[in-house]
Amino acid sequence: MASVFLGLMTTLSSTLIWQDPVNYYCGEKTFSETPVSVSKSSKFVADIAAEPLQNISLLLESSSFVLDVTGCLTPKGILRPAIGIEIVNETLPILYSGAVQNLIVLEMIKIEYCGVQDIHPGAFMILPAIHTMLLRFNRLVYIKEGVFNHLRVAKLYLSNNSISYIENEAFDDMPNLRLLNLDSNRLKNWNSDWFTNTPNVQTLSVDSNELTKIPANAFNKLRNFHFTNIRLSNNNISYIHPRSFQKLHLLYALWLDNNLLFEIDPSAFVHLEQLYILSLTGNKIKCLPIESFYAFKSPDMILRVENNEFMSCSCLKKIEVWAKSNEYLLTERFAKNECSKKKKQPLSNNTLRN
Structure with missing residues (x-):
């Protein structure tokens, strides 16, 4: 249907009859x-x-x-x-x-x-x-x-x-464009040339596509706004260029859940000084470059790392120390529970032989 x-402007009479314009x-x-x-x-x-x-x-x-x-x-x-x-x-x-x-x-x-x-x-x-x-x-x-x-x-x-x-x-x-939603499509490549003279996008959502990497200067055409949100979850992203987000110092939230990230370059997020939400759940991350995270200047932050099956317990401990020292919120229930399970598991015969 x-x-x-x-909607009629209040100055128009309810009995006004519009005249058909030219063809x-x-x-x-x-x-x-x-x-x-x-x-x-x-x-x-x-x-x-x-x-x-x-x-x-x-x-x-x-x-x-x-x-x-x-x-x-x-x-x-x-x-x-x-x-x-x-x-x-x-x-x-x-x-x-x-x-x-x-x-x-x-x-x-x-x-x-x-x-x-x-x-x-x-x-x-x-x-x-x-x-x-x-x-x-x-x-x-x-x-x-x-x-x-x-x-x-x-x-x-x-x-x-x-x-x-x-x-x-x-x-x-x-x-005037402030929100662009491209969720649930089949995009495989991100083009850094998009958005020329379109600087005011504050919500950019590209969830559930087929992206494999985020190139250098991916979002450099966007203005550096407070409360800008970029959603890249549920793709096939395995690589983030160190300069992908370099001009977004005021980025508010970055969602990278359920991708194929295994390791992250220490420079990838170092520019995101005011980041409030960084969500990395459901990847294959072994460890984060936690030393570079000390560059964050946001007074509050939420870091999500649960459901990273390869994350080591020693790495998680480093992340916990960083979060505690800055009074940030770390949501790592799955990873923490897995570390607890490992501590409680009995030593195998192979381990005893070694």
């Missing part, structure tokens, strides 16, 4: 008699802005009605004051150029479970108020330059697709 939620060029038809539900309620805006954004349920008023859209979404008639558009469970394999255009008060676009495989450059154009775009649960494979560039979107959700390639310039020139 495709839903368009409307807009839509290119190829994206929508073919697509049912669109329309409401005059704008309550959903506050719900969308709330975090965390997981399951959005936007309720229509009893006064809502349905119309069919063919071609593209343009400011004609009742669509002209649209604040939000929701399209769910329709068949939209391709969003052509001009699919959504010239809606000057549109704040949110949600197109999910529609089988979208391709988005052409210019599919979203002249949307000066756009804030949130949700294109989750589709079949996107390739993100092209010209789809999102120069949009004023602040939150972009592309999770639960099949994205394996993103062009170098695909996320350039997006000065």
Whole structure:
């Protein structure tokens, strides 16, 4: 069901009749008699802005009605004051150029479970108020330059697709972008050239992809913000370059859970002076370069190292001394329990012979 939620400015009379503007060029038809539900309620805006954004349920008023859209979404008639558009469970394999255009008060676009495989450059154009775009649960494979560039979107959700390639310039020139979610895709390589002139990203989530390494200068295009979060959990990361995070002195949280990390270069985290959360659970880490951790200057910190099956008890002891000396919180229940078990185990015959 495709839903368009409307909000009218208070200065407009409820009896005002919008005049259809000139015909807009839509290119190829994206929508073919697509049912669109329309409401005059704008309550959903506050719900969308709330975090965390997981399951959005936007309720229509009893006064809502349905119309069919063919071609593209343009400011004609009742669509002209649209604040939000929701399209769910329709068949939209391709969003052509001009699919959504010239809606000057549109704040949110949600197109999910529609089988979208391709988005052409210019599919979203002249949307000066756009804030949130949700294109989750589709079949996107390739993100092209010209789809999102120069949009004023602040939150972009592309999770639960099949994205394996993103062009170098695909996320350039997006000065308002604060949140990008690429979870549950098929990315194998991180591109350090992404985010040119897109410095304000504060939440970057790339959980559950197929990344194998984090290159040098991976996030150098991002501004050094307090409360920046980077999530790289549930990948295949086995290598972190010593200069991957070198400009993020104010990084707040770094999540690297459930990867294939075996050892970490002593310089990898030394730049993260204000780090509050460093999560390394579920890797294969034998020991951490704990000497470099003394460079951290954060007054509070949480370090998670549990479920690292190869971590030695002597290493864990060093980590405990470091955490205690700085009054940091160390969550190492699994590792500590394993060390306790080892102490209690009886010596084997081979050990006695030695």
